[in-house]
Amino acid sequence: METRRLVLTLTGILMAVIVVIGGLGVILLASGGGDGDDGPSDGDGLGERVEGELRLFGPDPITLDPACASDAGSAQYIVEIFSGLVSFDRDLKVIPDIAADWEVSDDGMVYTFNLRSNVLFHDNSRPVTANDFKYSLERALNPATQSTVGEIYLDDLVGAAEFRAGDADEVSGIRVIDPQTLELTITEPSAVFIEKLTYPTAYVVDEREVGDATCFEANWTLTPNGTGPFKMEEWSLGRKIVLTANPRFHLEPAPSLERVTYILSGGSSFVMYENDEIDITGIGENNIERVRDPNGDLNADLYESPSLSVFYIGFNAREAPFDDANLRNALSLAIDRELLAGEILLDLVVPAKGILPPGMDGYNDSLPEIPFDPDTARDLLEEAGGPDVLDGATILTSGQGATPSIILQAVVAMWEQELGVTVTIEQEDFGLFLLDLDKGRFEMFSLGWIADYPDPQNFLDIKLHSESANNEAGYSNPAVDALLDQANRETDEAARLELYQQAEELIVDDMPWAPLYHGKASYLVKPYVEGFVVPPFVIPNLRYVTINR
Incomplete structure (x- = not known):
């Protein structure tokens, strides 16, 4: 859930912990400052555990406002505190949530949701009504809210464009029929509209x-009055977040955990796990061989699973010199993806040959691998003007430390060795990094995308359609747009996926991104934690977990 621009950068933890949502549920099994063997836990003084408590290491969220969240680190909390009309179950099927059921018109454009009558806000003061959803959806779309994601996930609604432009006082495609009935009308049939409603902008x-x-007035999120399986008990900035079970939650199973404590500060999460301070942790390259040893003391705690994600280097295709596909392909062909995935990340990830990750519907197994081909890369660089066109080039990334990720350093070193070009890595605070991406203030950038929902549209259309607000690269190819538009309207599933594959082939030829790898989740779970899994993207997940000491 960018992200769910569910957003992940290559800096940080080397994808040891795949997350995560933004993607982004997939819990961000962060490793703090790294999961190295020599970093002690800082000791957080959180006191004795209570019965039925799950302890995790988590990031300080950028926001807990559902209308505004674009990163998976924030989304992992939001999906537990809030809820919407529909959600995903653990089989990644869309299920009724606050809506008891829904009907779709014969033309596929009108969705009528019948709300449950027993869903209360956390303070138990009143039930949720259709008017609450009308307010929430329009707030996410309202330019005054300053959401960067509302338009992306709710633009199918009739009247959304007029409302955002200030030409209408309300979204005409949102109608309250009665307190328990909400009608949503979209501009054209869509195979993914119902899945888009699982994103927090529809909570x-x-x-x-x-x-x-x-989005910049967040005091209310310190004590949010949500409807999700867990309630906010405490948010001590930079220290901990404590969630407690919502005893009146409307879905089965209701939460079994009494509370979930996220430790937001400390040293190595791996050390914290060994010290029994937390119950689950991701695993990085420093410890993966030890953990994979079948005779090791932690091997029985190891779980590995796929993640619907892609990590890549993006190019500013709007401006020279990166508006030249020859240059972009030259840089891509000079990257040894097998080396990155195998020798540096120790097979914690899968080398990417395209945009869509393995396991995604529409994944093109016959798509040729992107070779490591320095000779062709040098030829293409000459066609683009030679090494001098990259004089002073920079790659923007997000990071809190002084040292960029080893992956990014390795890529830059490959470019210098194979192409004779020097690229400088620039690190920024995460918030400023996102702002600079939105404003196009970069030459290259490193980023990751985790699915918001398991459909190619969520990768190809949202990230690479020329009219998408989330197309940071500024990539534009009319042939790709036409294929994506046709796919979005297509009702035959096989034909729709074929169109996405055709679009992906054109995108890979143009190389607005240099895809590096797809993530996998490698994590440790204490034996007394039952029912925990890491889904391939961020979904409500913790109500399925129990503690059995």
Whole structure:
């Protein structure tokens, strides 16, 4: 869930822990400052455990406002505190959530949702109504809210464009039929509209609490009045987040855990796991061989699973010199993906040959691998103007430390060795990094994308259609747009996936991104934690978990 621009950078933890959502549920099994063997736990003084408590290491969220979240680190909390009309189950099927059921018109454009009558906000003050959803959806779309994601996930609604432009006071495609009935009308049939409604921009929030708050007015999120399986008990900034079970949650199974404590500070999460301070941790390259040893003391705790994600280097295709596909392909062909995935990341990831990850519907197994071909790379670089066109080039990344990720350093070293070019890595605070991406203030950037929902549209259309607000690279190819538009309208599933594969082939030829690898989740779980899995993207997950000491 960018992300769910569910957003992940290559800096940080070397994808040891795949996450995560933004993607982004997939819990961000972060390794703190790294999961190295020599970093002690800092000791957080959180006190004795309570019965039925799950302890995790987590990031300090950028936001807990569902209308505003674009990163998986924030989304992992939001999906537990809030809820919407529909959600995903663990089989990644869309299921009723606050909506008891829904009907779709024969033309595929009108969705009528019948709300459950027993869904209360966490303060138990009143039930959720269709008017609450109308307020929440329009708030996410309202330019005054300053959401960067509302338009992306709710633009199918009739009247959304007019509302955002200020030409209408409400979204005409959102109709309250009665307190328990909501009607949503979209501009054309869509195979993924119902899946888009699982994204937090469609979650319900309490108007009495939120009012006119923008994405930059977040005081209300310290004590949010949600409807999800867990309630906010405490958010101590930079220290911990404590969630407690919602005893009136409307879906089965209801939460078994009494509370979930996220430790937001500390040293190595791996050391914290060994010290029994947390119950689950991701595993990085420093410890993966030890953990994979069948005779090792932690091998029985090891779980590995796929993640619907891609990590890549993006190019600013709007401006020279990166508007030249020859240059972009030259840089891509000078990257040894097998070396990155195998020798540096110790097979914690899978080398990428395209945009769509393995396991995704529409994944093209016959797509040729992107070779490591320095000779062709040098020829293409000469066609693009030679090494001098990259004089002073920079690659933007997000990072909190002084040292960029080893992956990014390795890529830059490959470019210098194979192409004779020097590229400087520039690190920024995550918030500024996202802002610079939105404003196009970069030459190259490193980023990751984790599925918001398991459909090629979520990767290809949202990230690479020329009219998408989330197309940071500024990539534009009319032939690709036409294929994506046709795929979005196609109702035959096989034909739709074929169109996405055709679009992906053109995209890979143009190389607006240099895809590096697809993630896998490698993590440790204490034996007394039952029912925990890492889904391939961020979904509500913790209500299935029990503690059995």
